[in-house]
Amino acid sequence: MNKYRELQIYLIRRFLLLMIMVSAMEYGIVRLLSHTILPFILNVFFDGASLNYLENLGFGITAICMFIAILFTLIIFILPDSLRTPFNSAVDYISRRISITTRGGQSLLPKLDPNDLLLLLVLIIAVLICMIIPYVLGAIVYSHIVVRELHKIEEEEMELHKEYDQKRNLMLSDIAHDLRTPMTTVSGYSKALTDNMVPDSKKEEYLEAIQRKSKRVNDLITLLFDYVKLDTEGFKLMKQEVDLAELVREAGAFVYQDVEDADMTFDADIVEERVPVQLDRLQMSRVITNLLTNAIKHNKAGTRVGLFLYQEDDYIRILVADSGDKIDKENAEHIFEPFVMGDESRSSKGGTGLGLSIAKKVVEMHGFTIRLVQGSRLAKYKFVGDYEKAFIISIKK
Numbered sequence: 001m002n003k004y005r006e007l008q009i010y011l012i013r014r015f016l017l018l019m020i021m022v023s024a025m026e027y028g029i030v031r032l033l034s035h036t037i038l039p040f041i042l043n044v045f046f047d048g049a050s051l052n053y054l055e056n057l058g059f060g061i062t063a064i065c066m067f068i069a070i071l072f073t074l075i076i077f078i079l080p081d082s083l084r085t086p087f088n089s090a091v092d093y094i095s096r097r098i099s100i101t102t103r104g105g106q107s108l109l110p111k112l113d114p115n116d117l118l119l120l121l122v123l124i125i126a127v128l129i130c131m132i133i134p135y136v137l138g139a140i141v142y143s144h145i146v147v148r149e150l151h152k153i154e155e156e157e158m159e160l161h162k163e164y165d166q167k168r169n170l171m172l173s174d175i176a177h178d179l180r181t182p183m184t185t186v187s188g189y190s191k192a193l194t195d196n197m198v199p200d201s202k203k204e205e206y207l208e209a210i211q212r213k214s215k216r217v218n219d220l221i222t223l224l225f226d227y228v229k230l231d232t233e234g235f236k237l238m239k240q241e242v243d244l245a246e247l248v249r250e251a252g253a254f255v256y257q258d259v260e261d262a263d264m265t266f267d268a269d270i271v272e273e274r275v276p277v278q279l280d281r282l283q284m285s286r287v288i289t290n291l292l293t294n295a296i297k298h299n300k301a302g303t304r305v306g307l308f309l310y311q312e313d314d315y316i317r318i319l320v321a322d323s324g325d326k327i328d329k330e331n332a333e334h335i336f337e338p339f340v341m342g343d344e345s346r347s348s349k350g351g352t353g354l355g356l357s358i359a360k361k362v363v364e365m366h367g368f369t370i371r372l373v374q375g376s377r378l379a380k381y382k383f384v385g386d387y388e389k390a391f392i393i394s395i396k397k
Helices: 003-034 037-045 048-057 059-078 081-097 114-194 200-229 244-261 281-297 329-333 343-349 354-365 375-380
Strands: 239-243 265-270 276-280 304-312 315-322 369-374 389-396
Touching: 003 114, 037 114, 114 200, 200 354, 239 244, 239 281, 244 265, 244 276, 244 281, 244 304, 244 315, 276 281, 281 304, 281 315, 281 354, 281 389, 354 369, 369 375, 375 389
Parallel strands: 265 304
Antiparallel strands: 239 276, 304 315, 315 389, 369 389
């Protein structure tokens, strides 16, 4: 549930609570007025027939009827003689139509002078204001709640924006670092070769170093391009029904030779039956391959690398596991953020952290989930052998 949905539910609850409180306040005020001011008004300004009739109407209707009747009566007093008679006839007709007369046809208002009518009007207005006060207070309190919650959301968004700017600046700094290091090597070696400062026996070594560093820069730029491309509006997954079991087997076969070359052991346990899933074949294949490549790149010789696919309950699980050292807690919490790896790790193993960031984005765009699980928490998952950590992709059937 996103924060705007939570805000909507919170405001609805507060609105209903305020309506209950306003209703209770109004009931209390009406009870108070009906036993104090209204009896005074009826006894002082109205005769017996009008008094009985108005009491039967109820407090709210009585106040409104009196307000209308007094207002029209005062208007009649201030009108010139030429307009008073037709206007008075119109008021009498309207009064009969809206029952502002007694059943005997008598006017609700006795023949009062303008000063008495003005005093009566002031009292009625005071009564109506007292009746409106709970709603005014409710509106003020509710508007204060809405403003406070919106202000809170604005502050949270500003904090997120500030955090995003900090991460972006850190990312740009790390990108510059990762690009500068190989480019410095390429520039220095190429200048040494151009100036004939390298003996013939070393030229091949220098050229190989230039080639490796150039490939490193190219790979980093490709990763950056993919990372940015996933956030563009024009990017769409090309989903189709794919046999996930076959796709996972292909990814395992693709890196098998790399595992052998790294002097590691490769385990695989993939269900035999067909596992149809709607996904982008190319993007998901890259995710699994990237997870396997990371396991090879960031672990020592002799490590066991595992690739598993199985179904349980309502989920399909893909696990890429290894028996290497666990990732420390601080890095594990931010493992899917770009450039969270330390400088030593990046320089020595050629990692940037972008691969896992891309993997997470692709997985979540499919509606799947991915997480890192380490240590004893792996016990509830199906493995062939013992492992220290695993990246687990969960797909709801």
